[in-house]
Amino acid sequence: MRIYVTGCAGILGYEILCRMHAEGHEVTGISRSALPEGAPALPHVQVSDALHPGWLAPGDEGATIVHCAGLSDARRRFDSIAALNREVTEPQTDFVEALLARGWRGHLVYLSTAAVYGDTEDLPIAETREPQPKGYYALHKLSVENALLFLAAQHGFRLTLLRLGNPYGTAMPGRERGVMRLLLDALATGAEFTVYGSGETSRDYLHMDDFTRAVSQVVTRDLPEQITRLNLGAGEGTTLNGLIARMEAATGRSLNLLSKPSDLEVKSSVLDITRVRQLLGWSPQVSLEEGLARMVSDYGL
Incomplete structure (x- = not known):
């Protein structure tokens, strides 16, 4: 099974790529930037735009894509919701639509955030809680989630949404x-x-070893439903x-x-x-x- 990890020059994508490679999977990292100096040799393709799926090899229409590329600065502000959508949300949905246009129908694992839940007194927070994002980053992640849910329902690809707490220990x-x-x-x-x-x-702080082990299991196991939402944290x-x-x-x-x-x-x-x-x-x-x-x-x- 071919696995791609987008955004592997960022912390989460890099850690996932390292884990999947160490476990012997057929994995390739995709990123716009080079891997950091001092990083081990890893299967990696540097591209001008990770959100342009020209890197998807022929015959990989059933590949698993762990999608980490995109907005990583949770504190970044935007002039408006329209600017947020134009600058960072629409390129994400365009990416998946371009994958679909190339015939891809595999498994998309999208790294979202627990910040989509917003503030609540009702702890711990289950996946069934209605999201109430408070910042632009959380709103962006939720908007992409909703677009992916629509596309997965329309086109039949497998979708796993991972709502991540606070990872540490890279x-x-x-x-x-x-x-x-x-x-x-x-x-x-x-x-x-x-x-x-x-x-x-x-x-909720989750060590990177536990985070990447969970992602590896999501990628390699057959989940019972086409669409799955999962919280990832220490609990x-x-x-x-x-x-x-x-x-x-x-x-x-x-x-x-x-x-x-x-x-x-x-x-x-x-x-x-x-x-x-x-x-x-x-x-x-x-x-x-x-x-x-x-x-x-x-x-x-």
Whole structure:
């Protein structure tokens, strides 16, 4: 079975490509940018536009495509919803329609986000919750989901939507980012780390090893339905204050903390992972303590 991973120069696509290659699958990464310096040799095709499916080889009309290419900056703002659609959403739907025009009818695995659910007091969040996106990134992901649902129903290809929590722990050279990297930088330099608001809202952190193992199982198993939505997370929440305490314990250092009030504090987000456990027999294996210890070791603290 041929597998393509689009956007493999980004963190998630790179990690998936590494996993699938290490497991011996017939996989090719597709990206506009080169893989980072220091990355291992991987089956990769660099193209001018990953959303132009000229890279789909003849005879691969039944291939699985793990689609990571697209908007990755969750903080990017747009002038309007029309601008969002024009600049990033329509190119995504055009891509899939172009695949279909080439005769492709395989399995599309789309990396979405738990941010589509928005704020809720009802935790953990199941896939059945009505999405209420609050930002442009989440709105974009939900819009693409809906377009893919329409196209899958019209054309009969298999579709799996993965709503991902907060992944961490990449092995991609020089690309770790997010709150954990910011904490490590502050611990290493002694710089101030600012906690906005109470620090008591929770996030669902999933180690990259567990994330890529889940994607591998989605790709290689026959799911019972043509269209599947799955939450991917640890299924438990950790507050920022709790994360700070764990990071200080892992490094043996203390942070120089600064607290500031915030009127924009986002509510907690913890995913219900019952469905992915049932369908795949998958569950997270890397505890937060172990994942942080690995990050601290890789960082050199």
